[in-house]
Every structure is written in structure tokens, then in C-alpha cells.
Amino acid sequence: MNKINENPSTLKCNHEQNSSPCFIPAQRVLNLIGKKWSIQIINVLSNGNKVRYNNLRELLQRGWKKNKISDATLSARLIELTEEGILIRDIHPEIPPKVEYSLSEKGEKLSEVLQPLIDWTIKVCHE
Amino acid sequence: MNKINENPSTLKCNHEQNSSPCFIPAQRVLNLIGKKWSIQIINVLSNGNKVRYNNLRELLQRGWKKNKISDATLSARLIELTEEGILIRDIHPEIPPKVEYSLSEKGEKLSEVLQPLIDWTIKVCHE
Numbered sequence: 408m409n410k411i412n413e414n415p416s417t418l419k420c421n422h423e424q425n426s427s428p429c430f431i432p433a434q435r436v437l438n439l440i441g442k443k444w445s446i447q448i449i450n451v452l453s454n455g456n457k458v459r460y461n462n463l464r465e466l467l468q469r470g471w472k473k474n475k476i477s478d479a480t481l482s483a484r485l486i487e488l489t490e491e492g493i494l495i496r497d498i499h500p501e502i503p504p505k506v507e508y509s510l511s512e513k514g515e516k517l518s519e520v521l522q523p524l525i526d527w528t529i530k531v532c533h534e
Numbered sequence: 535m536n537k538i539n540e541n542p543s544t545l546k547c548n549h550e551q552n553s554s555p556c557f558i559p560a561q562r563v564l565n566l567i568g569k570k571w572s573i574q575i576i577n578v579l580s581n582g583n584k585v586r587y588n589n590l591r592e593l594l595q596r597g598w599k600k601n602k603i604s605d606a607t608l609s610a611r612l613i614e615l616t617e618e619g620i621l622i623r624d625i626h627p628e629i630p631p632k633v634e635y636s637l638s639e640k641g642e643k644l645s646e647v648l649q650p651l652i653d654w655t656i657k658v659c660h661e
Contacts, residue, residue, distance in 0.1 A: 430573045433655035437568035446557045446564065485627075513658075520650040527647045530562040 433502065436517065439491055442483050444476055449510065452494070453518040455510040460485075493517055563644065566618055571603055571611050573652065576637065579621070580645040585637040587612075621642060 440446055444467060452458060458466065460481075467476050474491060475482045488494040493514040500504040510518060541559045566571055579585060585593065587608075594603050604651060612635060615621040620641040626632040637645060 413598075426655055429656060430577065430652065432567060432658060433573055433652045434570065436651070436655055437573065439568070441561060441563075441568035443561065450557065453595035476642055516653075516654060520654045523647040523650055524563070525557065525642060526562045528563055529556055531559060 413425065435490070439487055439493075440517075440521070442484065442487070444479060445488065446521065448481075448484055448488065449493070449514065449518050449521070450525075452508060452510045455509070455515075456495070457507045459505065459507055488514075493521075512519060550553070563616065563618070566614055566620075566645075567648070569611065569614070570607060572615065573648065575608075575611055575615065575635075576620070576645050576648070576650075579635060579637045580642065582636070582642075584634045586632065586634055592636060615641075 447467050448463070451463060463474060464478075464481055467481070483507065485494065486498070489496050489508075492511055494513075495509050495511050497507045497509065499507070567576065575590070575595050589615060591605075591608055594608070606644065611629060616623050616635075619638055622636050622638050622641075623635065624634045626634070627633070
């Protein structure tokens with residue numbers, strides 16, 4: 408039985424199972440969350456927070472006087488994280504339309520497994 | 535007292551403390567380990583393993599028929615990870631010189647805090 412053909416939606420690499428662990432999905436996730444502002448976005452939206460674009464930009468900017476986030480960068484990150492299934496973009500049919508961003512179930516789990524790494528780097532940075 | 539001036543070697547960001555957590559070091563580490571083969575290199579060298587270049591390339595290649603690692607990529611990754619203080623490059627004064635790579639204390643700690651993320655992505659990939 409070929410597990411990959413049974414469930415093509417989970418096909419994420421062409422790795423031969425049983426040979427060694429497959430790091431391709433980890434690498435792809437790390438590559439995305441290693442980009443500027445990704446982990447800050449995930450942090451702001453963690454624990455079920457639903458945030459609109461302008462509010463998100465304001466929250467990200469707190470504590471950073473010199474390091475302004477541009478609309479181009481923030482929009483690019485939101486699109487990439489949504490495409491990877493980490494964020495959910497909720498459009499409420501109002502006039503003007505109300506758009507809210509939140510973490511998907513996958514995003515909440517990612518936020519959880521990322522925490523030890525973030526805690527360690529924050530400790531190393533400020534100790 | 536300014537902690538940053540007291541210990542310039544730990545200066546890694548210009549973040550205002552007490553405002554919000556600083557994610558810059560995490561982002562820099564994630565950016566580096568999100569590059570091709572970084573986490574595989576860290577995995578092979580974890581738990582005190584000391585490995586020579588050719589042996590490392592061979593170990594990385596196991597289980598991947600189509601995904602060959604090039605010398606240019608492997609060399610670039612080894613240089614970047616060494617510069618970031620994650621790897622140690624030991625040169626033994628022999629003829630010909632014997633060079634061994636291993637994880638630094640920082641690298642071992644990184645490998646440890648990365649594990650929950652890697653375990654989760656492997657699970658998501660193959661379940």
C-alpha cells in the first residue's frame with residue numbers, strides 16, 4: 408500500500424520513508440518563518456487573537472522606533488502565511504469590507520512548537 | 535546602568551526592552567536554518583558527533599536519490615553555520631590536514647529547541 412497515493416493532500420516531499428527523517432517540510436516552514444516579521448505576526452495572532460490589518464501593523468510596530476514595517480512587506484508576509492495555511496483571512500461582508508487575520512489550527516500548533524526556540528533566542532539576546 | 539554597553543558581545547538587536555519580546559535573534563537563526571540542508575547538517579552533528587566533510591556529505595545524502603547536495607551548497611552552509619557560532623570547525627595539524635565539524639554548545643542547544651518543530655513537521659508530512 409502506498410500511503411502517498413492514498414492521501415495526496417499530505418504529499419509534501421519525495422523522501423524515501425524508513426531511510427532517515429524527512430526535513431523538507433521543516434525546512435520550508437523555517438524558510439518562511441525566518442523572513443522579516445513572520446514570527447512577530449504569529450506571536451501577535453497566537454491564542455485565538457483576531458486582528459484587522461491596521462491594528463496588526465500597529466501591534467507589530469510597538470517597541471520598534473527605527474524598524475518600521477512597510478505595507479509591502481506586511482502584505483507579502485500575510486499572503487505567504489495564508490497560502491501556507493498558517494493564517495486565516497476572514498472577510499466579513501460589510502460595507503466597507505472588514506478583514507480579520509487569525510491563526511489556523513496549523514498556525515496555533517506552529518506557534519506552540521516554535522516557542523522553545525524563541526524563548527531560547529530571547530534569553531541569549533538579553534542575558 | 536546600560537546592560538548593552540556592559541557586555542557588547544551579547545548585543546544582537548536595538549530593541550527597547552520591557553516593551554515587547556525581541557524576535558530579531560530568533561528571526562536571524564530561523565533565516566539561517568531555513569536554508570537548504572541546514573537542519574540536516576545540525577541533525578547529523580547532534581549529540582556530540584564529529585564528522586569529516588566527505589563523511590558528512592555521504593550521511594546527508596542517505597535516503598535522497600534525486601536531491602543531490604552540491605559541494606558549493608554544503609560549503610556555504612558550513613561557513614554560515616560556523617560564522618554564527620553553531621558549528622565548530624576543528625583542524626588537526628596532520629598531513630594532509632584533517633578537518634572535523636561538530637556542534638558548539640550553542641549548536642547543541644539550538645538542536646534541542648528545534649526538535650519540537652521538526653517532530654511536528656515530520657508528523658504532518660508522513661501521517
